[in-house]
Amino acid sequence: MKTPDQTVSGALAGDAGGGAELASWSWDLKHDCVTADAAMARLFDLSPELGGQSPVSAYYARLHPDDAIGHAADIRRAIDSGEPYASTLRVRGADGQYQQVLARGEVLYDSFGEPERLRGVMLDVTGGLAARAELRDSEERYRTLFEAIDEGVCIIEMLYDDDGQPYDYRFLEMNSAFAKHTGLVGAIGKTARELVPDFERHWLDIYGRVAATGESIRFVNGDAAMNRWFDVYATRVGAAGSHKVALLFTDVTERKRAETQAQRLAADLTAADRRKTEFLATLAHELRNPLAPLRSGLQVLRLSSGDPDATARVLDVMERQLGHMVELVDDLLDIARITRGQVAIKQAQVDLKTVLDAAIDTSLPMIEEHHHRLVVQVAGEALPLFADATRVTQVVSNLLNNAAKYTPRGGTITLAARRDGADAVVSVADTGIGIAADSLQEVFGLFNQVGTDRNRAQGGLGIGLSLVRSLVELHGGSVVADSAGVGEGSVFTVRLPLDAAAAAQTVLAAAAPAAPMHAVRVLVVDDNRDAADTLAALLELLGHSAQVANDGRAALDAVLDFRPQVVFLDIGMPGMNGYDVAQVIRNDRRLDQPLLVALTGWGGESDRQRTRDAGFDLHLTKPVDLDAIEKMLSSV
Structure with a gap:
């Protein structure tokens, strides 16, 4: 007791x-x-x-x-x-x-x-x-740090089967950041498999090795089940034999996505740079092709001035090659305008059949040159569009030209058009070299020429299909490519919305008879003497009276003396440019105001607006087509 x-x-x-x-x-x-x-x-x-x-x-x-x-x-x-x-x-x-x-x-x-x-x-x-106060302070500091840090922290206990292999782990402790990063809320006391049934085995292998060896590890790994990436530091808690592991988690998903995006961007830039280099080489090649016969043609004309047949043959070649150069430059300008958002399509009611006829007329010479057979399958019903007829013609013509270039000699090209619900569907099929399945999405890329056989020998800058897609999308439509594979031909299908307000009837275009040509006084103003003299000579051959001025001052003197009815006026002249000359002419009350026609290499809408503001009546882009000149002069 x-x-x-x-x-x-x-x-x-x-x-x-x-x-x-x-x-x-x-x-x-x-x-x-x-x-x-x-x-x-x-x-x-x-x-x-x-x-x-x-x-x-x-x-x-x-x-x-x-x-x-x-x-x-x-x-x-x-x-x-x-x-x-x-x-x-x-x-x-x-x-x-x-x-x-x-x-x-x-x-x-x-x-x-x-x-x-x-x-x-x-x-x-x-x-x-x-000692107790120090212990309390220490625990408080630990808890404050545990909860304050942005990184997720947790303590887990490895669970082993009878063979000593880790099969799961239990969460013993975690901070709020861990729950935020992983989305595992209320996990304390639960196992990983309870929370994420399909969680991946490699986590068990890594943490089990840390618990067994006591060797800490840091790694970055993705969790497919959670669709996240984590930077993880794992270390054993306690001496040998302890099954507890401390984990420090940092969610690096956004960083990994940024890295992936940066890598993708770098790859895209590299590819774009490669395509640009290839494009410049192709451009040089494509420009040399027509320049060679043009230069040779000039020499032939100089040496065979007395041979009308030789002259006629050479002129045909030169005209054809010049037309090719104009097409190249026009395509380049169209791509540049579309890229800058400067293309404004001029929509009006138009019949698709009329557009297809125009496209066939444009592409038929190339098709016949390659001895292809053209099959046209157009539905009998009306297919009215509210579209820019010129641009849709350009789309179909580009697809026909593409088929002609990439189909071996003597192939078949099929142009078809039909109604599908509220859309008009136009397809161009060929029996050509085809497209590999993994390249179908690339064919519409700028400067892309897909396939080992679609090389520079076929011609072109690799911008035609990119232009097609851009123009179709400007009309609210779509274009897709399809092919059974290399050597199996290809099909390009364009969908355009039909004009619901248009009457379901065939639009017949009746060509008005040309007005009889009469002589017109024309002044050609250009600091490029060869260009001015050539155009003046052409006008004289058409029966008009033409004079030439090579600068702004000479042009103003010629206007007073010659009293032209039409003035073709170059814009980019040194000294007084075309805008200055036009304004002086418009402000001179002594003159019977002539028709002012701007001649320039710039054809954007802003360029056309500037010439209108300066007093020009018309805006023509170089090189000017003879038909356009004749049509314009016939209306004077």
Whole structure:
């Protein structure tokens, strides 16, 4: 059985957590004498002699003043109530610093019920309290850091089967960032397979190896089940044999996407640069092709001026090659305008059959040159469009020309048109070299000439199909390519919306008889003397009266003297340019105002607007077609 002293001592030791030195004392209330052990003397910094027999005031002198008053009150209450008391005191040690002390005591009474003696124990808990405070601070710092960082942090416990192989892991602890990055909310206590049933085996292999070896690892890996990428640092928690692994997760999905996009962009830029280089080489090649016969033709004309047949043959060749150069330049300008968003299609009601006839007329010479057979299959019903007839003709003609170029001699080209719901469907099929399946989407790319056989020997700049797609899309339509493979021919299909408001009837274009030609006074103004003299000579051959001026001042003098009815005026002249000359002419009241025709290599809508603002009546782009000149002069 425990004595009362043992009971008090045991309770105090239990509160202190064990391991500390207990000091015991007894105070004779009647004689004011405190009897204490050596531990008590050391605690209060008293000599063993004083500590053994001293008045209570020797002990109170060592207490913090604030605690001495409270301790005296605790003892008074214990005497009055007969209950044990407990206090927390601050005792000044030998170094002058106060120590935290726990005190417990009880009152003993004599046979008459009077308080006779007070006994108790004291325990220095300064070290234990400091350690607990430090532990609390450490835990608080850890928790604050754990929750504050952006990276996801979690502690997992590896789970093993009977063969010692990891088959799952359980989440023991995680911060809010981990839940945010992974989307695994409320995961503590659950296993990975519970949360993500189809989660990948390689995570188990990696974490199991970390737990087994204790070797930390850092890696970047993708999780297909979560569609995310993570930068992961894994390290074992505890000594060898521990199954716990700490994971530091950073979601790098956006970074990986940016890297992938940058790589794709770099690849696209490299491909674009390669295509540009190939295009420039092709352009040089394509321009040299017509220039060679043009130069040779000039030499033939110079040497055989008296041979009409030779002259006629050479002129046919030169005209054909010049037309080829004009087509190349026109395609380049169209692509440039579309790229800059400067193409405005001029839509009107038009019958698709009329457009197809115009496209056939344009492409037939090339088809016949290659000895192809053209099959036309057009539905009997009307196919009205609200479209730019010139641009749709250009689309179909480009597809026919493409088929003619890439079909071996003597092949078959089929042009078909039909109604499909609210769309008109135009297809151009050939028996040519075909297109590989993986290249079908590339054929519409700018400067692309797909396939090993679609090389420079076939001609062209690789912009025709890109132009086709752009023009079709400007009309709200679509174009697709199809082929059974290399050597199996190809089919290009264009869908264009039908004009729902148009009447379902065939639009017949009746050509008006040409007006009889009459002589017109024409002034040609161009600082390029060869160009001016050639155009003037051509006009003279057509029966008109023509004069030439090679700069702005000479042009103004000629207007006053020659009184031309029409002035072909170059824009880009040094000194007074075409705009300046036009404004002077328009402001001169002495003149019967002539028809002013701008001649320029610039044909954009902004260029045409500028010539209108300067007072020009018409805008023609170089080189000017003879038919256009004759048609214009016949209306003067």
